[in-house]
Amino acid sequence: MIPAQVHRQLREAHARGDYSALLGLIPYAGLIGIQCSRDGDDLLFRLPANPDNVGNPLLPAIHGGVIAGFMELSAALYLLVFSESASIPKIIDFSIDYLRAGHLRDTFARCQLWRQGRRVTNVAITAWQADAAEPIATARAHFKIKELVAPLK
Numbered sequence: 001m002i003p004a005q006v007h008r009q010l011r012e013a014h015a016r017g018d019y020s021a022l023l024g025l026i027p028y029a030g031l032i033g034i035q036c037s038r039d040g041d042d043l044l045f046r047l048p049a050n051p052d053n054v055g056n057p058l059l060p061a062i063h064g065g066v067i068a069g070f071m072e073l074s075a076a077l078y079l080l081v082f083s084e085s086a087s088i089p090k091i092i093d094f095s096i097d098y099l100r101a102g103h104l105r106d107t108f109a110r111c112q113l114w115r116q117g118r119r120v121t122n123v124a125i126t127a128w129q130a131d132a133a134e135p136i137a138t139a140r141a142h143f144k145i146k147e148l149v150a151p152l153k
Contacts, residue, residue, distance in 0.1 A: 016080055029065065043078055043150055054104055059103060061102055067127060071109055072141060074111055074143045087146040108129070110132075111123050112126075
């Protein structure tokens with residue numbers, strides 16, 4: 001179950017469009033530097049360029065595990081914000097397709113809820129750098145959730 005304090009922080013973050021306090025509760029988000037902002041009615045996730053996230057120093061390119069972690073965490077946060085599930089989403093499986101190198105520059109991600117059942121949700125995630133029409137990776141994630149309380153929108 002999500003503690004009442006986290007529910008309150010979630011509602012406040014969504015009302016203000018400032019998710020930094022919510023991200024502060026997740027150590028991995030701080031480690032790789034994930035940021036989240038409102039983009040109209042949607043969320044935009046950002047992974048700022050950081051030399052600590054480089055996996056291939058010759059290009060330099062972001063480590064594939066960092067890209068995958070960024071996308072998986074983006075999907076979990078997206079569900080947490082928009083579904084207001086009775087629990088924190090738990091990953092069932094995650095499949096990623098790397099399409100091009102993620103160079104050392106800001107990386108962005110957007111999520112789309114494909115299907116939401118009573119216990120499982122399917123989310124698509126797209127990550128890009130310079131141009132959203134040229135993604136560096138796409139992914140599909142399935143999460144286990146508890147019964148939904150009510151939509152937050």
